[in-house]
Amino acid sequence: MAPKKKGALQTVQRETDELKRKVDALVQDLNRMEVSDRTETLQRCSDLERAVTETLTRLRKLTKADESAPVGNYDRQKREEEERLQVLQERLNTLTRQLQPQDNSTGAEEDSEEDVSEEEEDDTQDADDDKVTDRVTSTTETRSPSYVALGAFTGEEEGDLTVLKGAVLKVLQKNDDGWWLAQDSQGNKGFVPQNYLKKISPQELEEESEDEEESDEEQEDEHETPDEKPSTSSNWDTIRKAINEVDATDVLSAMGAIPPGFRPSTLSKLLGEGSSYRASHYIQPRLSQSELCFKDLQLNPDTGKVYPRPSRVCLTVTLWSCRMIPPPGVGLRVLSRHVRFCAFNGTQVLSNIHTVRATYSPTNPKTWSFSPRMSGLLPSLLDGDCFFRCDSDSADLGVLFELGVTYIRNSTGERGDLSCGWAFLKLFDENGVLIPPRTQELTIHGGTPYEGETDIDGTTRRGTSTGVLQQMLMSRKLPKLIIKLRSPNTRVRDQLSLLPDTMVGCLSLLHLLVLYRQLLADTLLLDRVTMQNADLICSPVLATFSEVLDQPDLMDAFRKSWVESENSLKRSDKRDVTVLKKLFESVYVSTVFPLLFSAEMRPPLWADEEAEAHRARFIYSPVHKISVETMLSANQKHQAFDIAQVSYDLLSSAWN
Structure with a gap:
C-alpha cells in the first residue's frame, strides 16, 4: 500500500515543530551555561534564523490549491503556523542581539572616525566621502517618525501586514478608512489598522537605545576587575531575562492553545488588586464630601427604616447563554467558565465586579449556559438572575460583560485567567433615554475594551457590501451573549432602593443585603452617642x-x-x-x-x-x-x- 502523501501545509507544520525544538534546545543550553564558544552560538542562531525565514516565506506563498487533499480550517491553520514562526523569529532576533559583542561596535566606530579624519586631511579619496554621505542619509531616515504596534495583529485578507506586539513600523501611507500602509523592520509591507499603532518619536527610540547601552556598561563595570577581563555573566543574565519575559498569552497563542483574540482577563486583574472592585467594598456606607455624615445611608424618622434612594438606572439582568465561543486548545485544562460584568462608561469601571459561572456540555463546548431561576436554593455563583444599580450621570453609561476562563497548563501547572471576549451594552440612546428592557443579543469582541472592536480571531472588522442573506449567515457564526433586561417589579424595586446608589450582584441575596444595610443604619445612626464618635x-x-x-x-x-x-x-x-x-x-x-x-x-x-x-x-x-x-x-x-x-x-x- 502506497504511503499517504503529505500536504504542503502539513509539511510546514512538521518543519515548524522541528525548528521550535531546535530553538528550545538552544535556549536550554544558554540557561545551563553549556555554551563554550560565542561564535558557534551566533552561527547556530544565524542558521536557525535563516531556516525560519525560508519556512515563513514558503508558508506565505501556499494556497489551498497546493494541498493534495481538502484541509479543514485551512486559513486558520495557516495563520497559526505563521504566528508560531514569527514568535520563533523574534526569539532568535533577541538572542542574536544579546550575543553580539558590545565592544566591537564601539571599536568599529572609533576606527571609522579615525579613518574619516585622516581622509579629510588628505582630501583625496572620493569613496570615503560617499561613505560619509551615506551615513548622513541613513541618520536622516532613522529620525523620521516611527510607530509601535500596541497589540498583535494577524492579517486575514490579501495585502494585510501581520505584526507582533511591540514591533516598530514605518508608515508609508495614511488612508482615511483607518487602514495604513506600513513596513516592518524586515521590509514586509501591508495594511494595518490605525488603532493598533502608536507614534514614537526618534528621541524616544534614541533614549531607549542609550538606556540599554548604559545598563550594559554598568553591568560590565560591576563585573570588571583590574587584573581580569570583563565577565560575561551579565550577558547571560540579560539573555535569560529576555527569554523569560515573553508574554504568556503570546506564547499560548503561538502554540495554538488559544485564539489570537484572547487576552489576559482585565476584570480578573482588577479583582486581584484588592477590595476596591468587590461587593464587600460597595456594600459599606459612603461618606459625604465633608466626611461629617453619610451620603447614601439615612434613616426615615417616621418608620425607623433605611430611607429609600432612587438611582439613575435600576434593572434586573438575566444571563441566558453564550454561543459560538471558541474553546482553548490542547495543553490547557479549563477550571472555570464564567462571565464577569460591571457598570462601565467606556473608560473606567464604575461599580463592583460580579461573577456568574457558566456550564457547558462536552459535546457542544462552544455554547455556555446559565442556570435558570429555580424553586430550590441555587448556588449564588451559578445564579444568572442579577440586579444592576448605578447612579452615574455619564452619557456613555452601560454594562460591560467579559467572558473568561480560568485555566491550568498541563505541562507546567501554571494557572491563569483569560478573557474570551467582551461585550458592552450602552444603556442610553443619543437623546439620553434609557433603552427599553428586552432580550439582547450582544456580539462578543476579541481583545480588550480598550483596543476597539476586534474579532476573537484577532482581526478588525471592515464594512462589507454583502447581501442580506449572507449577512444573516455570517451573523449566526459570530460569538454572541444572550441576556434579558427587565424592569424590576414593585417589591424588588423597593428593596433595591435601600441598597447603595451603585452596586451589582445576585438577586437571590437581595433580602440579606437589605437587612445588613438596616443593621448598619441602626448602629451608625441611632446607637452612636454622637455623630462625631x-x-x-x-x-x-x-x-x-x-x-x-x-x-x-x-x-x-x-x-x-x-x-x-x-x-x-x-x-x-x-x-x-x-x-x-x-x-x-x-x-x-x-x-x-x-x-x-x-x-x-x-x-x-x-x-x-x-x-x-x-x-x-x-x-x-x-x-x-x-x-x-x-x-x-x-x-x-x-x-x-x-x-x-x-x-x-x-x-x-x-x-x-
Missing part, C-alpha cells in the same frame, strides 16, 4: 459580613439557614423588621461566623475543585454543625482570637 463598634455581624459576602459558599450556607429559620416564623413576624433583624443576627452568629475563623477549613481559592469540595464538606457536614457544645468542644480548632473579629471600624470601612 468614631470609636470601634462591638458587632460581629458588621465586622465580618462584608468578608463573608466575598465568599459565595459561605453566603449560600447563610442563606440556607436563613430560609429555614424564616419559614418557621409567623406571617406577622415575617413583616416585622425588628423580628427579622434579631433573626438575622442570631442565624449569622450561629452559622457562618464560626466557620469564618475555623482553623480546619481551607481558605477560599477561586476555581480550585479540591479546595471547593473540601470547604463544601466542612460547611455542610453534620459533624461541624454549629452549637454551643461544638463551639466549646476540644475537637474544634479555631484561629487565635483577634479583636478585629468582633469590632467594626467605621473609619476604615466607610468610603468617599
